[in-house]
Amino acid sequence: MPPSAMEYNDFTGWMFGLERFGIKLGLENISEFLSRIGNPERDFKSVHVTGTNGKGSVCVLVSEILRKHGLNVGLYTSPHLVDFRERIKVNGREISEKDVVRIGLELRETMQAMASEDREKQLTFFEFTTALAFRYFSDRKVDIVVAEVGMGGRLDATNVLAPEVSVITRIGLEHTNYLGTTIPDIAREKAGIIKNGVGAITCEKRPEALSVIESACSRKNAPLRVLGKDFDVSRIRMTLNGTEFDYDGAKPLKDLKVRLLGGYQAENAAAAIAAVEGLVERGVSVSEEELREGLWGARWPGRMDIVSRRPLVILDGSHNPDGVATTVSVLRQLRLAPLTFVIGCMDDKDARGIVRALAPIAAKMIVTQARYKRALSAEVLHRIVNEEFDGAAEVEPGANAALEKGLKDVAGKGLCVIGSLYLVGEAIEWWSSKSESQQAPAHKV
DSSP: OOGGGOOHHHHHHHHHHGGGGOOOOOSHHHHHHHHHTTOGGGSSEEEEEEOSBSHHHHHHHHHHHHHHTTOOEEEEOOOOSSOGGGGEEETTEEOOHHHHHHHHHHHHHHHHHHHHHOGGGOOOHHHHHHHHHHHHHHHTTOSEEEEEOSSSSTTSGGGGOOOSEEEEOBOOOOOHHHHOSSHHHHHHHHGGGOOTTOOEEEOOOOHHHHHHHHHHHHHTTOOEEEBTTTBEEEEEEEETTEEEEEEESSSOEEEEEESSOSHHHHHHHHHHHHHHHHHHTTTOOOOHHHHHHHHHHOOOTTSSEEEEETTEEEEOOOOSHHHHHHHHHHHHHTTOOSEEEEEOOBTTSOHHHHHHHHGGGEEEEEEOOOSSTTBOOHHHHHHHHHHHOOSEEEEOSSHHHHHHHHHHTOOTTOEEEESOHHHHHHHHHHHHHHHHHTTOOOSOO
16 A cells, blocks of 8 residues: 555554464664664653553653653653554653654555565564654654663663663562563563663562662662662552552652552652652752642553443453452552452463462452454463352453453452453453443443
8 A cells, every 4th residue: 555545544454463473582683773764762761660650650640740741741651542543642742643654654655665675674563663653752752751661671772872860669470481480580681771870760679680680780889779778668548549549759749649540659759759750860950849749640451440330330450369369459449349350361371370369359250352463361260260269259351341340240349351451451442431321421420
């Protein structure tokens, strides 16, 4: 199809087709490709964020604070929930469909030329979209980009950045076939984003992970600030409207508020504040008012997201046992358990661990699968649920049908969709469609 006839859906369909090249960790191809298109990643400052849980929340919080300060801010996160454009934003606004196609077609020619020289130089989906994002941010002349690592850190395509500050959130076992099978292995990959002389922030406290991060910072002469030691949170209060907390850092702050739900979001917010304090040392002076407004203005759909209270409907993208266990703790503290869970997982996740974490507060589980090639089959997940959960369990492979069943035959205090961001993305579309048909708001109450 000629470029003039190329539409957004056609082009994103082609981009998603790049997933057939799989995941290739390494910086050689992305570095060469960026060089061929003029190294757009050098045209802006950046904050680089990795970790297992909470990295997306930290990115959104940092970007909102910097926006309130008046900077032109790019935000790069993954995966998206409904539309690819969610991954690439400037000042809170998604990249336009026109710009995705315009930039993407230009980059595709360069990518194809590079791959024709050597088949091993074929870009993956994530490498291509990372380059697209960086070119867009360069075109928009952003002052700073807040970028979330896709996988790991050391060999992730985003690690071509030279950040002003690096952030490592809490670490758990994930992507063990790529990153290693132990917490120290994974911490070592995450710590790969630490750069020579560049300050780092971490929420990680466990000695086996923290020691790895500390060693990396020592080798690279990178000042490290650790949650609970160099900055901290206290007096955490949770309601259905969000989370309040006090912060003790470069400047103590009381009664800070975020819309994001859960005590762990206070830690994520603290990491975001500490990162912004690191930027102050680099010449970005954020006022207390800007910081407070940025924290409160941050929204991150699909993460402990109460989209309805009557009936209670919660969408939560937690997709590993540590993240799900944290969600369970929050639900208990807010007295929202027991619940009916609509659950789906990816085939590279610890589905058994996720089910075990949910079982104590589940009134019922409805097993399904997202429309995604890496989705664990509903039948396999159902067998796991039956082995790990003594309560009522049903299987409904179609996500929409499973969601309808869960809402119609809800047991406990409400419905919670969990286990996969891809499933949550489908649930957002389902709930929005249902709300529109009933002329009800599809946003938080």
